[in-house]
Amino acid sequence: MPQREGSPFTGLATVALKEAADHMTSARIHLVMLLVLLTAFGSVYAAIGQISQTVSEDQFLFLRLFTTAREPLPSFVAFLGFLLPLVAIALGFDAINGEYNRRTMSRILSQPIYRDALLTGKFLGCLLVIALCLLVLWLLVTGMGILLLGLPPSGEEILRGLAFLLASFVYAGVWLAVAMVFSTIFRSPATSALATLTVWLLFTVFWPMLSPLIAGAVVPVDPFDPMTAVHQVELQRAVARISPNTLFGEMTLAILNPETRSLGIVFANQLSQAVIGAPLPISQSLMLIWPQLACMIAALVVLFTGAYVSFQRQEIRA
Amino acid sequence: MNTVIETSNLVKRYRSLAAVDGLDLTVERGEVFGLLGPNGSGKTTTILLLLGLTEPTSGTVRVLGLDPLRNPLEVKRHVGYLPDQIGFYDNLTARENLLYTARLTGLSAAEANTRITEALERVRLTHAEDRRVGTFSRGMRQRLGLAEVLIKRAEIAILDEPTSGLDPQSTQELLELIVELAREGITIVLSSHLLTMVQTICNRVALFNHGRIGLMGRVSDLTSDVLGGTHVVEVEAEGVDLRTALNGAPHITGVTEQRQGLWRVDADADARPDIARRVVEAGGALRTMSIRQTTLDEVYVRYFEEERIHAAA
Numbered sequence: 001m002p003q004r005e006g007s008p009f010t011g012l013a014t015v016a017l018k019e020a021a022d023h024m025t026s027a028r029i030h031l032v033m034l035l036v037l038l039t040a041f042g043s044v045y046a047a048i049g050q051i052s053q054t055v056s057e058d059q060f061l062f063l064r065l066f067t068t069a070r071e072p073l074p075s076f077v078a079f080l081g082f083l084l085p086l087v088a089i090a091l092g093f094d095a096i097n098g099e100y101n102r103r104t105m106s107r108i109l110s111q112p113i114y115r116d117a118l119l120t121g122k123f124l125g126c127l128l129v130i131a132l133c134l135l136v137l138w139l140l141v142t143g144m145g146i147l148l149l150g151l152p153p154s155g156e157e158i159l160r161g162l163a164f165l166l167a168s169f170v171y172a173g174v175w176l177a178v179a180m181v182f183s184t185i186f187r188s189p190a191t192s193a194l195a196t197l198t199v200w201l202l203f204t205v206f207w208p209m210l211s212p213l214i215a216g217a218v219v220p221v222d223p224f225d226p227m228t229a230v231h232q233v234e235l236q237r238a239v240a241r242i243s244p245n246t247l248f249g250e251m252t253l254a255i256l257n258p259e260t261r262s263l264g265i266v267f268a269n270q271l272s273q274a275v276i277g278a279p280l281p282i283s284q285s286l287m288l289i290w291p292q293l294a295c296m297i298a299a300l301v302v303l304f305t306g307a308y309v310s311f312q313r314q315e316i317r318a
Numbered sequence: 319m320n321t322v323i324e325t326s327n328l329v330k331r332y333r334s335l336a337a338v339d340g341l342d343l344t345v346e347r348g349e350v351f352g353l354l355g356p357n358g359s360g361k362t363t364t365i366l367l368l369l370g371l372t373e374p375t376s377g378t379v380r381v382l383g384l385d386p387l388r389n390p391l392e393v394k395r396h397v398g399y400l401p402d403q404i405g406f407y408d409n410l411t412a413r414e415n416l417l418y419t420a421r422l423t424g425l426s427a428a429e430a431n432t433r434i435t436e437a438l439e440r441v442r443l444t445h446a447e448d449r450r451v452g453t454f455s456r457g458m459r460q461r462l463g464l465a466e467v468l469i470k471r472a473e474i475a476i477l478d479e480p481t482s483g484l485d486p487q488s489t490q491e492l493l494e495l496i497v498e499l500a501r502e503g504i505t506i507v508l509s510s511h512l513l514t515m516v517q518t519i520c521n522r523v524a525l526f527n528h529g530r531i532g533l534m535g536r537v538s539d540l541t542s543d544v545l546g547g548t549h550v551v552e553v554e555a556e557g558v559d560l561r562t563a564l565n566g567a568p569h570i571t572g573v574t575e576q577r578q579g580l581w582r583v584d585a586d587a588d589a590r591p592d593i594a595r596r597v598v599e600a601g602g603a604l605r606t607m608s609i610r611q612t613t614l615d616e617v618y619v620r621y622f623e624e625e626r627i628h629a630a631a
Contacts, residue, residue, distance in 0.1 A: 006391035014421040022407075103405025107463070110369055110399035111422040112391040315332075316371055317362065 004114075011113035015121025020128045023091055032083075032090045033133060037140075039079045044141050046070040048148045059279060062153040063160060063256045065145045076141065077252045081245060082204065084168060085175040087133065089196045091126040092179030094189035095119075096311060101189065105316055119311050123180060123304060130172045134165055159282050160255050167251040167289070170296045174244045175200065177303035184310040203243040211239040233265055247296055251289045258285060263292070320347045322474055322505050323368060328377035330363050330529075337363040339529035341377070345507060350500045352516040353509040354618065355526030361509040362402060363529075365476055368507075369399055382473065395423065398467030402478040402509075404459055408452030412443060412462055415451055420469050430469070437468040441495060457488030464495055475499060477508040481515055493519060513614035523614070525621060532621060541612040542586060544621050551583040551590060551609045552576075558602025567592055579605075584612075 023029045047068035051061065058064065069075035074082075096119070099105040108118060138161060146152055153161070178199055182192040215236035222228045240246045254260045258279030280288070323345035330338040338360045345351045353361045366372040367379055370386025370393055379386055386393045406415045413434055420430035438444045441461040446454070454462065460480060467475045480496065481489045489512075497519055500506050510516050516523060517537050525533040525540070533540055541548050553560060560581040561573050569592070572584040583593060590607055597604045 003388070005389045010391060010424070011422045014418070018418055022409075026409075102407065103401070103403055104407060105405075106366075106371065106401040107399070107404060107406075107466070108419070108422065109371055110394055110397075110401070111419050112394040112424065113422050114390070317366070 006112075006114070008114045008116035009120075011111070011117045012121045012124070015113070015118055016125040016128065019095075019122050019125025023126065023129045028090055029087075029129070032087050036080075036083050036087060036133070036137065039083065040076060040137055040141060041144075043069070043073050043076040043079050044144055045148075046073045047076065048145070051149065060154075060157060060160075060258055061149065061151070062142075062145055062157040063258070065141060065149075066164065067252075067256045077256060080137075080168060081171075081248050081252070084172045085200050085204070085245075088126070088130060088172045088175035089179045089193070089200065091129060092176045093183055093193040093196050095122045095126070095180050096183045096307075097187050097189050097192055098183070100187060100316075109316060115312055116308070119180075119184075119308055123176070123307075126176050127169075127173055130176065131169055134168055134172070138165055156282055160258070160285070163255045163282070163286060163289075164252060167248065167255060167293065167296075170293065170300065171244055171248040171251075173300045174296055174303065177300050177307065180307040181303055181310065184307050184314065203245050207240065207243040207245070211236050214239050230265065237264060241292075241295070244296060244299065247292045251292045251296075254285050254288045258282070260285070260288065263288060321345070322347050322382055323507065324380045325364075325367070326378050328364075328367060328379060329375045330360075330367060330372065331375045336529050338367065338374075341529070341531060343524060343531065343534075345505060347505055348500070348503050349522060350496075350506045350508070350520045352520035352523035353507065353526060354511065354513060354516060354523050354614070355509075355532075356511065356622070359526040360529040361526055362478055364526075365399070365478055365507070365509065368476060369394060369397060395470075396473045398470045398472030398475045400460070400463040400467060400475070400477040400480055402482070404463040406451040406454075406459060406462065409450060411448050411450055412438070412454070413447045415462070416466060416469060419466055423470055425469075433469045433471075434465075437465040440468060440498075441465045442491075455488075457484050457491065460484065460488070460492055461495070464492070464499075467499075472504065474505045474507065477506065479510055480508055481510065481512055489515065513618055517614045525618065527622070527625060532625070533617075537614060540614070540617050544617045544624075548612055549585045549588055549609055550612050550616070551585060551593060551607060553581045553583060553593060553597070553607050554579055554605040555581070555597050556603045556605065558597055558600045560597070560602075563596045563600040563602070564593065567596060 044065055047065050047070065050068050050070040051064050066076045109115060142153060179196045182195045186192040186195060215232050219228060219232045219235050221232055250263045254263060259277050261280065321344050325341050325343045328338055328341040329336065341364060353364065355361055367374050368381055368386065370390035373387060381393045382396055384393050416434045417430055420434060438447050441464050443458060443461055443465065446458065481492055484492065493515060496506060520537065522536055524531045538548065556579055564570050564573055569585045569587045569589040570583060571586055574582050576582050588609060590609055594604060594607060
C-alpha cells in the first residue's frame with residue numbers, strides 16, 4: 001500500500017466549526033440543553049435552600065452547591081451524571097450515518113480532505129459544543145451561588161470546580177465516542193440512537209445491579225475466611241468501574257467532597273492517627289482521581305479509534 | 319500531456335462480485351466523455367475509483383498524471399464531482415452550503431464568496447442564494463452541484479447521472495450548462511442511461527457491460543459498428559418480401575421484419591430511392607417509407623441483445 005500524501009488535518013478546523021455551528025442552532029440540542037438548564041436551576045436552587053438552613057461552619061460551602069440534594073430532587077452532580085450522556089448522545093448518534101442519509105457524504109469527501117478530517121472534525125466540533133455548554137452551566141451555577149449565598153468562591157473551590165468541569169467533559173466525551181461508534185456501524189440513525197441508549201441504560205440502570213451479582217458469582221463469600229468478603233467487594237468495585245458512570249461518580253465525589261480520602265475500601269488500621277473529616281488539599285484529591293481520569297481518557301481514545309477504523313473501511317457508495 | 323484520465327486493467331471486486339473487471343480507459347483533455355450502461359454495470363464504481371474514494375483491487379489509475387490513491391488531495395483539488403442524487407444540508411442556505419465546500423477546498427472566505435457569487439449567477443440561482451436548500455427542486459439542486467464544480471475551477475468535471483429524475487426543461491438547462499463548461503475547456507466525464515442526451519453532447523462514449531467496456535468510440539462510429547449502418551429506413555409495403563427484394567442491393571446492411579408488412583432496413587447511406595425502385599419492381603405496393611439517423615438507444619438495445627444471445631449460447 002503506497003504512502004498517501006498530504007496532511008490528514010486539511011479541512012479539520014472547517015469541519016469542526018461547521019459541526020459546532022450546526023449543533024448550536026439545531027432544535028435537538030436546544031431541547032436537551034433546556035432540560036439540562038432546568039434541572040440545574042432546580043437542583044441548585046434546592047441546594048441553596050438546604051445550605052442556608054444549616055448553620056454549621058463549612059470551609060467548602062460553594063462546593064456543597066453541586067453535591068447537596070434536597071428531597072425529592074437529586075443533587076446537581078447526580079443530575080449531570082444522568083443527563084450529560086444524553087447530551088453527548090444527542091450530539092453524536094447521527095454524526096456519520098446522517099451524512100449518508102442526506103447523501104452529502106460523497107460530495108464532502110470529493111473535496112480535497114481525507115476521511116480522517118471529517119470524523120475527527122465532527123468529534124472535535126461536538127466536544128467544543130459540550131465544553132461550551134459545561135462552561136456556561138458552571139458559570140451559571142457559580143453566579144447563582146454568589147447571588148443567593150452572598151459570598152464568593154475561594155481559590156481552591158474554583159480550582160476544584162475546574163477539575164470537576166474537566167471530569168464532566170471527559171465523561172461526556174466517552175459517551176460521545178460511544179454514539180460516534182454506533183453512527184459509523186449502523187446506517188440508520190434510529191438504530192444507532194437506540195443502540196447507544198441501550199448501552200447508556202445498561203450502564204446507568206442495570207450495571208449497579210449487575211456488579212454485585214457478578215462479584216457474588218465469581219467470588220462467593222466463605223463465612224470462615226473474612227478475606228473472601230474483601231475480595232468480593234474489591235471485585236465488585238472493579239466490575240462497577242467498567243461503567244463510565246461509576247468512574248464519573250467517584251471522580252466527582254473526590255473532587256467536590258475534599259474530605260474523601262479513598263475511593264476503595266479502607267481498613268480501621270489504615271485510619272489510625274487520621275483526622276476524620278479533615279479535607280485533603282486539592283493536589284491529593286487529584287491524585288485520588290487520577291486512575292479514574294486516565295481510564296476515562298483511555299476509553300475515549302479506544303472508542304474513537306474504533307469509530308475511526310470502522311469509518312476508514314467503509315465503502316462510500318451513495 | 320493531453321491524456322487527463324488513464325486507467326489500465328482496473329479491477330474492483332466486492333467480495334466475489336467484480337464491479338469493475340479489467341477496465342482500460344483514456345480520456346483526452348477537453349473531451350466530453352460518456353459512460354453508458356445499465357444500472358449495476360460499474361459506472362459509479364469507476365467514478366469512485368477515479369476520485370480515489372474507493373481502492374481498486376488491482377490495476378492502476380492516473381488522473382492528471384497523479385495516482386488518486388497516493389495523492390488523493392491533489393487529484394480532488396482539480397476534479398469536480400457531481401454525485402448521483404446529490405445531497406445538501408437542507409437546513410443551510412445555498413450560499414452556506416457552497417461556502418462550506420469552498421472552505422474545505424482551501425479557499426479563503428473572501429475568495430470563496432466572490433467565486434460563489436459568480437458561480438450562482440452562472441447556474442442562475444442568484445435569486446435563491448439565501449433560501450434553504452430544503453426548499454429546492456431537484457433541478458435546482460443539480461445546478462447547485464454544478465456551481466460547486468465551478469467554484470473549484472476544476473479541470474475535470476465528473477458528473478454521475480446528472481439529468482436523472484429531471485423534467486425535460488431542467489434537463490435542457492443542465493445540458494446547456496454542461497456544454498458551456500465543455501466549451502471553456504473543462505474535460506467532462508458523465509455517466510448516464512439517457513442515451514439521446516449523451517448523443518447530443520458527448521464526443522466519445524464507452525458502453526459498460528458487467529464491469530467491462532463493451533464498446534468505446536465516437537457515437538457515429540459506434541452506430542455503424544454495432545448496427546452496421548448509420549441510417550434506418552422503415553418501409554411499409556404489401557405483396558413483397560423485402561428481404562429477397564433487397565438482396566444484393568448496395569448500401570443495405572440489414573433487413574428485419576418488425577411485423578407483417580413493416581420492415582426495418584439498416585443502411586450506411588440514404589438508400590430510399592433504391593429501396594422504392596426494388597419494391598415496385600418486385601410487384602409490391604409501397605405504403606410509407608421514412609428515414610432517420612440511428613440513435614445510441616438503438617446501439618444500446620442491439621448491443622445488449624447480442625450480449626444476451628451470446629450469453630445464452
